[in-house]
Amino acid sequence: MDSSAILVEIPRLRRYARALLGNRAAADDLVQDTLERAWARFGQWRAGSDLRAWLFSIMHNLRVDQLRRRGAATQAIDDDDGLLSTRPTQSDALEVRDIESALGQLPDEQREVLLLVSLEEMSYADVALTLAIPVGTVMSRLSRGRERLRMIMAGQPPAARLRVVR
Amino acid sequence: MSNYPISENDLHAYVDAVLPAVKEADVAAYLAAHPDTAERVLAYQAQKLALAALFNPALDEALPQNLHALALPPPEVRAESGFMARRSLQRIAAGVLLVLVGGAAGWLAQGQYQAAASIARLSPLARQAAVAHAVFSPDLRRPVEVGAEHEDQLVAWLSKRMGRSIRPPRLGPLGFEMIGGRLLPGNSEPVAQFMYQDAAGQRLTLYVSTENTANQETAFRFAQEGKVNVFYWIDGEFGYALSASIAKDQLARVATAVYDQIEHK
Known part of the structure; x- marks a missing residue:
């Protein structure tokens, strides 16, 4: 790993962490933890492989550990569009159209995928690698996340089931 | 227009502009005929743009000193350089392979490239x-x-x-x-x-x-x-x-x- 390559990735890690956590200080703490863990494990990184995906996967694993320590539910919720592990927001009816507060109302798993695709513009396959989940799961989380966000922004409670286009 | 059905995944790949040109044209034609779905897709495109507008400014911010310093290895890592945890490396490699096999199977195998602008129905x-x-x-x-x-x-x-x-x-x-x-x-x-x-x-x-x-x-x-x-x-x-x-x-x-x-x- 060389320093200039890492330096290029730090702003991207910050942007993602801020969008994920909705809190600037907590986001920078997560970035710091990510970089420290990356250096502690730099022997695991193979020269020539995708540094960005590797750093994002470290951040993802740290985040999962954090939620686990806090006792928050982190089991997969793909079959149940429940309200598990959404992050706290101060949203009220007036703010509901605000994309930032709407984002905060998504389950963690959906928010991660949505942000890696939307902000990072990662391919679906890279998102699957980064999060260590199958591509099918990436697509279902993306689909649920986008639809849920749309319903929240439209001021409607999220639909229990998504219509499937035939 | 082809006779293949348009799937939910196709709609998302359309939003993310990763469909092959021919498929993108199919989706555009489908959307032209299905206003409800077109409105949903437009909302997804709007989300993506709004998220970028909201969070991209973070890319231009000056890095705090503690993060900037971490572009270099911390002293304790420099001292141990060369150390490598082989066992966990093998575990990661095995995990990556599994995901790769799963990912390669799907329609994503078509790869991603920008559609030719002339083919998309709407510029x-x-x-x-x-x-x-x-x-x-x-x-x-x-x-x-x-x-x-x-x-x-x-x-x-x-x-x-x-x-x-x-x-x-x-x-x-x-x-x-x-x-x-x-x-x-x-x-x-x-x-x-x-x-x-x-x-x-x-x-x-x-x-x-x-x-x-x-x-x-x-x-x-x-x-x-x-x-x-x-x-x-x-x-x-x-x-x-x-x-x-x-x-x-x-x-x-x-x-x-x-x-x-x-x-x-």
């Missing part, structure tokens, strides 16, 4: 402009990044970021006053959006892009995306798209005025 310029209009024109709190009262700063800032001199047209004689502008993420380069408003509060946006304009000159073209009407054209190195939810003939008059001012500047 990317018109589509992006309509989405940007739909996202920002209803915003009451912060429709623009820099207000018209700071027009000099706005012009200097946008020109610098676009790498070219760019100046908003004056539409006062047509009843529209500029309220300001903002910079938006394009596919590869930033784009500018100027926003205008008439006495009734009706808003109109002018989207100025330098993407995909090489060697193309076009006359006015008209497109409709949901409730948003768009006139767009390419002139020199700029693509322009004027969007508003106003009648086509009224929008055409404004577009003509914009075109004339740019021509005779």
Whole structure:
């Protein structure tokens, strides 16, 4: 790993962490933890492989550990569009159209995928690698996340089931 | 149009512009025939743009000292350099392989590349402009990044970021006053959006892009995306798209005025 390559990735890690956590200080703490863990494990990184995906996967694993320590539910919720592990927001009816507060109302798993695709513009396959989940799961989380966000922004409670286009 | 069904995954790949050109044209045709789905897709495109506009400024912020320092290995790592945890490396490699096998199986194997602009039913310029209009024109709190009262700063800032001199047209004689502008993420380069408003509060946006304009000159073209009407054209190195939810003939008059001012500047 060389320093200039890492330096290029730090702003991207910050942007993602801020969008994920909705809190600037907590986001920078997560970035710091990510970089420290990356250096502690730099022997695991193979020269020539995708540094960005590797750093994002470290951040993802740290985040999962954090939620686990806090006792928050982190089991997969793909079959149940429940309200598990959404992050706290101060949203009220007036703010509901605000994309930032709407984002905060998504389950963690959906928010991660949505942000890696939307902000990072990662391919679906890279998102699957980064999060260590199958591509099918990436697509279902993306689909649920986008639809849920749309319903929240439209001021409607999220639909229990998504219509499937035939 | 092919006979293959359009799947939910296709719609998302369309939003993310990763479909092969032929498939993208199929989806565009499908959307043209299914307004409800088209509206849903437009909302997803708007989400993506709004997220980028909200969080991309974080990329330009100066790094805090503690993070900047971590671009270099911390002292304890430097001391141990060469150390390597082989067992966990093997575990990671095995996990990566499993995911790769799973990922390679699906329709994603078709790979991703940008569709040829000429094949998409609605031009990317018109589509992006309509989405940007739909996202920002209803915003009451912060429709623009820099207000018209700071027009000099706005012009200097946008020109610098676009790498070219760019100046908003004056539409006062047509009843529209500029309220300001903002910079938006394009596919590869930033784009500018100027926003205008008439006495009734009706808003109109002018989207100025330098993407995909090489060697193309076009006359006015008209497109409709949901409730948003768009006139767009390419002139020199700029693509322009004027969007508003106003009648086509009224929008055409404004577009003509914009075109004339740019021509005779």
